[in-house]
Amino acid sequence: MTFDKKDLISIKDLSASDINYFIETAKEFKKISLKDIKKVPTLRGRTVVNIFYEPSTRTRSSFEIAQKRLSADSLSISVSQSSVVKGESLKDTILNLEAMNPDAFVIRHSESGAANFISKWTKASVINAGDGINEHPTQCLLDIMTVMEEKKEIKSLKVAIIGDICHSRVARSDIYGFSKLGADIYLYAPHSLLPRLIELKNVKIAKNMEEAVKNADIIIMLRIQKERASFYFIPSIEEYRKFFQLTPELLSKASAGVMVLHPGPVNRDVEIAGSIINADKTRIFKQVENGIAVRMACLYILLRFQKKNKNK
């Protein structure tokens, strides 16, 4: 198996077999994290630049650890400590960093399309670590990996995605990723938070919470931000909690082997009952663990492609 693209910007660019290739590779890399000495020389001498234009705990530390375990030289730029605060444009920032000959950029940005934009200004690989409301492809891959560790295949699984789908880059990536692997996807949210148009055939809008979770094999819960009420998407967090929260009672209607995923950060007792997390009925920490393996795999696959291309 190979992958013949320089960048990982969108799940839409991957085929089903590409996704499987990333997951299989990640499974191998996961073994490294379970050893005493969690380091291999795979990316020795390669330079990776992490640029985070948005705050992030999980994704950023996950990428940094992945880079360290692969022996890459990496640096992370937080926007608050960079020339961006002096008014430097995204393009100029990238052109300056590009002059330092990095091998890969990992970028998180509040604007959709940012990763796509910088990929046009650099020869280095670009990994999208979340762009606006658009996509978060490595989150999707780690979600799929977490599911594949327990389920034989994704095909025909009922996947419920519930919450602020309209503003969620995780949802957009997951919808395309799980759909490519043949899952039946049910979306549910207040209709004001549903995407307007979905072009995929195996994606349905559920009528209510119960229809969404009933016999579901996978439930992906999404965070709701308080600010949504001030832009009229919902009346209040209190009402959201009352009608759109995943409760133990609703969860009991799901299939016996249901897996509950959440990309974090969790608002306990808003979108998901705290008791579900406390009772260890979610795979939230498994997701975080697999995140490192997936990011190691992404860096490895993209940089290997670059190396091959240079040798041509």
Next chain:
Amino acid sequence: MDKILIKNGIVVDPLTKTEVKRDIYIEGGIIKDIPRKQKNNCEDNIIDAEGSIIFPGLIDMHVHLREPGFEYKETIKSGMEAAIAGGFTSICCMPNTDPVNDSKPVTAFLLDKAKRLNLINLFPIGAISKGLKGNSLADIGELKESGAVGLSDDGNPVEDAALMGRALLYARTFDLPIISHSEDLKLRGKGVINEGIVSERLGVVGIPAIAEEIGVARDIMLAGYYGAKIHIAHVSTRGSVDIIRRAKRNGINVTCETCPHYFSLTEKSLLDYNTDAKINPPLRTGKDVEAIIEALNDGTIDAIASDHAPHSKDEKDTTLDAAPFGIIGLQTSLPLTLRLFYDKRISLMRIAELMSFNPANILNLSKRGSLKSGYIADITIADIRKEWKFTGSSIKSLSKNSPFIGEKFKGIASAVMVQGKIL
């Protein structure tokens, strides 16, 4: 009074599209098939309706009861008494009370009060926005859960199109219809009556027809774009009717209502600065009246609602500029509609659709709006030949702000039955 037989009435049922002389048998508050072997034990509860028209219980989907907050204008009790006199078995009350009905406690208060009064059915309409302020969504799921059957910021339009759009989407999640008071507030400005010859002659600021029509067009476009359902309240102009007719043809999920005054009166009623004819939307022109009647007939308009809006004598005894908008209408709604029947403009069947069957469907009031077996025994019995005069002393409302006082009518509700109980 468990088993009742209404005999010899002409039964008008929109669901089965039948208008025939037949008996109706009621048991346990539900309309049932007449038992084959008529046992004599129900014969003691026979209502002879010879010569009367039997309608499915009339539903007024747009009423302002002023309780809580303005009990000097109207209470739930006085409003219901007026409704009974007018032939209504169900009324829907708008949320512009004090406090506004934008939450569970107010809806619960209204329903509890109605239950204790034990008169007719009360179906509360909740607010679209918190406090009717147009800044944020009311707790719509909670309103539905506590018993609201629809949502409206009636009295004021939702000015912010984004809020209206999201309200349509959010309400769809809970299958609650949005009832829109569609109007461009800035175009209304300080207007008090229809902008036209009469406003010019009286020298008062007018409200242009387009203030309504632009609002109607906007709200229909929002509903069409978002694939949501919308009900337009109190349609009064020819332009609005045209917009709605076109939207329906294009498959947009829109319904609408008009009020009896919009097919009965014109702006000329205001020539003597009569504040009892000051309403919003205002009385329009003869051409508008003609368009409204046409639309009632061709199905463009789905419902007749009174927009019953009581105001005290002190509030109305002032200039056109200062008086509040609104007139009462519960007791004149059916009689004014029957005038259209006598003018051969609409049929009795159409009246049953406009005043019962369609409102029940628009508001998802299950098992109401028809006289078919299995439906709730909400029934209006009307003596449509009776000639009578509407006088101030016959008004059951606490407020008397009607432009129809002194008028003669032919036809009146003679009895109403709610869930098998004659009131």
